[in-house]
Amino acid sequence: MHQPAKLATLIALAGSFTVGSAQADITIGVTLPLTGPASGLGIPVKNGIALWPQSIGGEKLNVIVLDDATDPTAGVKNARLFISEDKVDLIVGSVATPVAVAIVDVAAEGQTLQIAVSPAIVPDGRDGYTYRIAHSTAVMAHAMVEHMKKQGIKTVGFLGYGDAYGEAWLKDFTAKSQAAGIRLVAVERFQRSDTSVTAQALKLVAANPDAMLVVASGSGAAMPHRAIVERGFKGKIYQTHSAASRDLMRVGGKDVEGAYVVSGPATVAEQLPDSNPSKKPALQFVADYEKAYGPGSRNQFGAHAYDIRLVLETIVPAALKKAKPGTKEFRAALKDALEAAGPIAVSQGVLDYSPKDHWGFTPETGVILKVVNGDWKLEN
Amino acid sequence: MDASIASILALDGVTNGAVYALLAIATVLLFSVTRVLFLPQGEFVAYGALTLGMFQLGQTPGTVWLLLALTAFSVVTESVALLRRGQDFFSVLRHVRSVAAFPVLISMLSVWAAPKAPPLWVQALLTLGLVTPLGGMIWRIAFRPLADASVLVLLIVSVGVHFMLTGLALVFFGAEGYRNPAFWDERYSLGALTLSGQTVIMLAASAALIGLLWLFFERSLYGKALRATAVNRLGARIVGISTETAGRSAFLLAAFIGALSGLLVGPTTTIFYDSGFLIGLKGFVAAVFGGLASYPMAALGAVLLGMVESFGAFQASAFKEVIVFTAILPVLLWRSLRHPDHEEH
Numbered sequence: 001m002h003q004p005a006k007l008a009t010l011i012a013l014a015g016s017f018t019v020g021s022a023q024a025d026i027t028i029g030v031t032l033p034l035t036g037p038a039s040g041l042g043i044p045v046k047n048g049i050a051l052w053p054q055s056i057g058g059e060k061l062n063v064i065v066l067d068d069a070t071d072p073t074a075g076v077k078n079a080r081l082f083i084s085e086d087k088v089d090l091i092v093g094s095v096a097t098p099v100a101v102a103i104v105d106v107a108a109e110g111q112t113l114q115i116a117v118s119p120a121i122v123p124d125g126r127d128g129y130t131y132r133i134a135h136s137t138a139v140m141a142h143a144m145v146e147h148m149k150k151q152g153i154k155t156v157g158f159l160g161y162g163d164a165y166g167e168a169w170l171k172d173f174t175a176k177s178q179a180a181g182i183r184l185v186a187v188e189r190f191q192r193s194d195t196s197v198t199a200q201a202l203k204l205v206a207a208n209p210d211a212m213l214v215v216a217s218g219s220g221a222a223m224p225h226r227a228i229v230e231r232g233f234k235g236k237i238y239q240t241h242s243a244a245s246r247d248l249m250r251v252g253g254k255d256v257e258g259a260y261v262v263s264g265p266a267t268v269a270e271q272l273p274d275s276n277p278s279k280k281p282a283l284q285f286v287a288d289y290e291k292a293y294g295p296g297s298r299n300q301f302g303a304h305a306y307d308i309r310l311v312l313e314t315i316v317p318a319a320l321k322k323a324k325p326g327t328k329e330f331r332a333a334l335k336d337a338l339e340a341a342g343p344i345a346v347s348q349g350v351l352d353y354s355p356k357d358h359w360g361f362t363p364e365t366g367v368i369l370k371v372v373n374g375d376w377k378l379e380n
Numbered sequence: 381m382d383a384s385i386a387s388i389l390a391l392d393g394v395t396n397g398a399v400y401a402l403l404a405i406a407t408v409l410l411f412s413v414t415r416v417l418f419l420p421q422g423e424f425v426a427y428g429a430l431t432l433g434m435f436q437l438g439q440t441p442g443t444v445w446l447l448l449a450l451t452a453f454s455v456v457t458e459s460v461a462l463l464r465r466g467q468d469f470f471s472v473l474r475h476v477r478s479v480a481a482f483p484v485l486i487s488m489l490s491v492w493a494a495p496k497a498p499p500l501w502v503q504a505l506l507t508l509g510l511v512t513p514l515g516g517m518i519w520r521i522a523f524r525p526l527a528d529a530s531v532l533v534l535l536i537v538s539v540g541v542h543f544m545l546t547g548l549a550l551v552f553f554g555a556e557g558y559r560n561p562a563f564w565d566e567r568y569s570l571g572a573l574t575l576s577g578q579t580v581i582m583l584a585a586s587a588a589l590i591g592l593l594w595l596f597f598e599r600s601l602y603g604k605a606l607r608a609t610a611v612n613r614l615g616a617r618i619v620g621i622s623t624e625t626a627g628r629s630a631f632l633l634a635a636f637i638g639a640l641s642g643l644l645v646g647p648t649t650t651i652f653y654d655s656g657f658l659i660g661l662k663g664f665v666a667a668v669f670g671g672l673a674s675y676p677m678a679a680l681g682a683v684l685l686g687m688v689e690s691f692g693a694f695q696a697s698a699f700k701e702v703i704v705f706t707a708i709l710p711v712l713l714w715r716s717l718r719h720p721d722h723e724e725h
Contacts, residue, residue, distance in 0.1 A: 037555060190697060190700075199691070199692075230574075
């Protein structure tokens with residue numbers, strides 16, 4: 001781990017970023033899954049980070065990107081390298097939740113701020129140095145339940161992954177919906193690799209709820225959706241923010257027409273009302289990102305990278321007043337500045353971190369999109 | 381649960397069972413001819429579905445590059461081995477031509493045809509043409525050099541091949557899933573049942589293939605030769621049956637069946653680069669049902685498995701896989717009690 005040659009290779013492999021931390025530069029260590037199953041999430045974040053400015057608050061920015069290959073062991077190794085060798089001021093990553101969770105303890109031990117780009121759930125008190133820039137399921141469930149209330153929905157059927165993501169949604173959605181007087185009448189599970197969910201769809205449709213909630217991700221969200229439609233369900237079907245990508249329409253075709261998908265605001269920047277605090281940053285993100293990577297390339301992960309930049313531009317100047325980068329004092333000042341920053345409007349919502357709340361996003365963050373003619377339409 | 385729900389579940393179970401049956405038969409075939417417990421059988425399913433998916437998007441499927449890379453690899457290693465053995469240059473060249481001709485041709489054809497959006501059946505044929513030779517290449521690279529190794533060694537190699545194929549699938553197809561259009565978009569109502577055209581095709585294709593395989597093994601000389609290899613390799617060689625050809629044919633056939641299964645399930649679900657393993661594993665469980673020797677028993681096991689799966693998912697969807705894979709325990713117990721000495725031939 002301490003061989004300089006190996007370190008150099010890793011960094012060279014990881015891409016196009018500069019190394020070598022001269023004194024007083026702000027050094028940021030980024031660990032992302034650039035290969036492996038979550039590479040589809042890691043690569044857009046890396047693309048977003050490539051658009052970061054050269055300097056923040058008048059100090060040069062050194063960004064070191066390493067690949068964690070969606071492997072918690074590699075992620076922990078990267079985080080330890082960042083802390084012991086590179087003396088980073090801040091760790092960003094990972095996008096893969098299991099990797100981000102593994103880094104939590106390393107960050108706390110090294111007293112270095114970690115900004116996780118995933119909803120990393122850890123027991124209370126262990127995430128002292130960890131803050132998330134990705135939406136929690138609770139925030140998204142809030143937006144969804146608000147929309148259901150407006151639609152007059154009283155009963156909901158749940159069809160979700162039998163994994164941590166499905167569990168988190170079930171827990172948070174149950175809590176929010178009960179408070180709103182909405183009843184879960186049937187709960188069914190499936191696996192991403194299942195070839196059929198006919199049985200589950202039968203049981204759900206037989207329970208005859210007003211609406212269905214499908215908890216799945218990306219292109220995997222289309223199959224259960226179609227199964228429910230094929231069984232003749234006529235009510236509303238809701239999808240979670242993991243399904244808010246164009247893969248839903250690509251795979252789901254006309255069957256996902258009319259689906260409600262909860263999402264962060266960035267992907268529908270143009271449709272946001274002017275009163276939405278995210279409108280300006282979201283438009284800026286879309287303009288920058290699509291200029292660099294082509295029209296239609298916007299996505300929530302690139303937006304997260306942009307949001308980290310906005311957060312840094314808020315907290316770094318405040319921390320610079322207290323200490324010099326590369327020192328223990330500066331890392332502490334960054335943490336204090338983050339918790340004291342108050343509401344920061346970013347492209348994916350409004351962040352308001354506090355010593356107690358390391359999730360940041362305010363409850364009003366989520367927006368509901370409807371699939372109309374194979375495109376997203378913002379619901380009000 | 382009433383009769384209409386039960387009948388819908390039964391139809392769903394039989395439809396999935398039909399695909400498991402194809403994979404189970406491929407597994408039995410490979411095991412009996414080559415003694416390889418071929419776990420990556422399901423990978424061919426994913427490759428088939430994803431290849432067609434990429435054709436649908438008008439892109440050149442990653443399978444093309446994978447096939448060319450594997451062909452190049454086996455051509456180079458085999459040529460070096462032949463030259464070392466003192467073969468003359470021209471016979472090596474003839475060998476290279478016989479190995480590489482079809483893969484190169486079908487790859488060129490695919491690259492040419494992909495952007496032109498040919499009709500679905502042409503894309504399906506190209507898919508079969510691309511995935512089937514992959515089986516032969518895997519045999520050449522991974523299994524031929526080990527033809528006489530023990531069953532355990534072959535099993536370990538097949539686990540390795542599984543990881544290799546899954547990793548390569550991620551590289552060549554990406555992490556997102558594909559869902560293919562149905563070959564026949566028709567729906568029939570039979571009481572509570574809705575029979576879709578795709579279901580009819582799946583059932584008919586499975587039944588036809590099982591029938592053809594039965595004819596092949598029982599009636600044709602070639603099929604009998606394959607069976608002879610399975611029963612006794614040495615004996616088969618003495619009476620002039622090439623065990624090499626048998627091994628290669630078995631792998632080609634297995635890849636063909638896998639790719640066909642992929643085309644069949646592609647329109648009913650979203651297939652990811654790693655979806656194949658679980659589907660293949662269920663085929664494997666069904667094959668164990670038939671003692672890895674009997675085709676009809678394997679097919680029956682597959683249909684039963686499909687039923688257990690669909691009724692299990694209805695009763696307790698969170699424990700579906702647990703129910704399916706627990707179902708194999710009594711079968712193993714029953715088999716080992718019935719055939720206490722059923723180890724290696």
